[in-house]
Amino acid sequence: MIINDDILERSCKDMIETILLCLRNAIKGTIYRIGPMPQLRSIRITSGVRNEAAGEILWGLEEYSDYNYPGKCWEDYKDKPDRPMEAMAWCVETAKSWTADDPYQDRRSVRKQLANEVEDYHHMEPVLIKKSYLYGDRAGEFEYPVDYLGNSIWKDSEDLVVAVIKIHFKKGFIKRGDYSTKVIKKLSRTLGTQLLSLHIRETLSEAQKDLARQRLQSCNVLAHELRNTFIKLGFIFSAINAEISFLREQWESQIALAWPDIENKSAILNRLSRLIESNLPRENVPTRLGRLCEKLISEQRELADLPLMPGLGEKWVDNKIRPKWQELMVESKAWEGSREEIQSLLKRLKSAMWLGTDEELASRIEHLPEDIRSIWPKLAYVDFTVDKLMTLDQIIEFLDHPELKIPHKQQTKKILTSLKALVEMIPEVEERTNRIILSLKNGSFEDDSFETIESLEPDYQV
Numbered sequence: 157m158i159i160n161d162d163i164l165e166r167s168c169k170d171m172i173e174t175i176l177l178c179l180r181n182a183i184k185g186t187i188y189r190i191g192p193m194p195q196l197r198s199i200r201i202t203s204g205v206r207n208e209a210a211g212e213i214l215w216g217l218e219e220y221s222d223y224n225y226p227g228k229c230w231e232d233y234k235d236k237p238d239r240p241m242e243a244m245a246w247c248v249e250t251a252k253s254w255t256a257d258d259p260y261q262d263r264r265s266v267r268k269q270l271a272n273e274v275e276d277y278h279h280m281e282p283v284l285i286k287k288s289y290l291y292g293d294r295a296g297e298f299e300y301p302v303d304y305l306g307n308s309i310w311k312d313s314e315d316l317v318v319a320v321i322k323i324h325f326k327k328g329f330i331k332r333g334d335y336s337t338k339v340i341k342k343l344s345r346t347l348g349t350q351l352l353s354l355h356i357r358e359t360l361s362e363a364q365k366d367l368a369r370q371r372l373q374s375c376n377v378l379a380h381e382l383r384n385t386f387i388k389l390g391f392i393f394s395a396i397n398a399e400i401s402f403l404r405e406q407w408e409s410q411i412a413l414a415w416p417d418i419e420n421k422s423a424i425l426n427r428l429s430r431l432i433e434s435n436l437p438r439e440n441v442p443t444r445l446g447r448l449c450e451k452l453i454s455e456q457r458e459l460a461d462l463p464l465m466p467g468l469g470e471k472w473v474d475n476k477i478r479p480k481w482q483e484l485m486v487e488s489k490a491w492e493g494s495r496e497e498i499q500s501l502l503k504r505l506k507s508a509m510w511l512g513t514d515e516e517l518a519s520r521i522e523h524l525p526e527d528i529r530s531i532w533p534k535l536a537y538v539d540f541t542v543d544k545l546m547t548l549d550q551i552i553e554f555l556d557h558p559e560l561k562i563p564h565k566q567q568t569k570k571i572l573t574s575l576k577a578l579v580e581m582i583p584e585v586e587e588r589t590n591r592i593i594l595s596l597k598n599g600s601f602e603d604d605s606f607e608t609i610e611s612l613e614p615d616y617q618v
């Protein structure tokens with residue numbers, strides 16, 4: 157049985173106190189816990205002795221007992237031919253009481269059998285509980301303890317023993333079947349009912365705690381999965397920004413078309429690459445310097461082809477291009493004569509990243525209508541996030557402009573329209589998901605949470 161130790165001890169003390177109050181000739185009481193199967197360990201829970209002078213009960217016994225914690229297992233106290241018979245074994249195996257109303261003839265007194273010392277007058281009563289109450293339909297599935305012949309005890313019985321009450325009496329004041337034994341038997345049933353109630357309450361409490369743990373674990377797993385899902389949904393913003401970068405690339409091509417002699421990033425990067433190639437090592441076996449040159453040329457070509465946001469382009473120059481040039485000029489004196497030009501080109505390269513945002517330059521692109529050259533750069537240099545849905549609407553509307561002549565215009569519009577629908581759904585899904593997981597975590601479900609579940613829109617604080 158699952159019962160809190162403190163609660164169990166308090167209940168046993170109440171029972172001993174009740175018995176001693178009811179039976180004036182009873183002087184001491186002890187209750188032993190029996191279980192679980194098949195070990196049937198018997199452990200003394202508590203003992204109380206009547207203090208006649210003070211009119212109170214003294215709790216706890218100083219003398220040693222085999223049944224003090226950790227107690228004795230069934231194998232150590234059941235009837236066997238080679239050991240003294242114990243009253244505890246009789247009560248547990250037969251589920252019947254044992255009365256020592258003649259201690260001199262008590263054949264189950266261990267003290268008398270071992271040391272020929274007479275024990276006092278006492279009565280031992282098993283506390284029974286129906287197996288069906290404890291285990292329901294699973295009662296037949298358990299491994300029952302066996303006697304020394306190997307026969308299962310309790311298997312064919314409706315009851316099992318969960319505790320044993322031992323009450324000591326004044327000399328000559330206890331007889332088998334008398335009023336006192338009937339009172340103890342009646343109260344043992346009350347104790348059995350109380351222990352069952354405590355077991356059910358404790359079991360229910362443990363089940364609730366386990367359910368809460370499982371619910372919290374499920375919430376954490378669900379939240380983790382949803383975080384991953386929302387992280388994966390980040391591809392939507394990347395996809396939108398990729399489409400916007402196409403608009404940016406087309407805008408920069410319009411600037412190059414209108415101002416073919418302007419120094420843009422492609423012209424600067426081409427010049428830097430030619431400077432590298434003019435002094436590139438010609439060894440047959442690749443050297444560290446040669447590999448560095450090839451890497452730098454490759455990254456400069458990549459930067460020339462990428463329509464990056466101006467700020468990101470500057471970081472690319474600072475983190476990839478400039479450090480390699482510095483390393484190159486430290487490793488070799490081949491570019492010493494071009495040092496000033498290289499430094500100037502790198503400085504102008506960072507400025508060239510912002511060429512497409514120059515409003516004055518845009519206003520003088522005469523081959524485009526005024527409204528297009530005014531709106532286009534504002535939309536092309538947007539880093540899209542979830543709070544910029546209005547900008548996305550403007551981009552989609554801009555793609556419908558009849559004078560906008562760019563490749564794949566309608567395809568770009570369809571892609572952005574589809575992605576916009578997904579972006580609009582994310583905040584609602586996130587909010588409803590958080591509400592569901594919070595409901596699961598708290599163990600309460602509101603009507604709108606169920607509607608959310610049915611909508612298949614999942615949360616936690618993602």
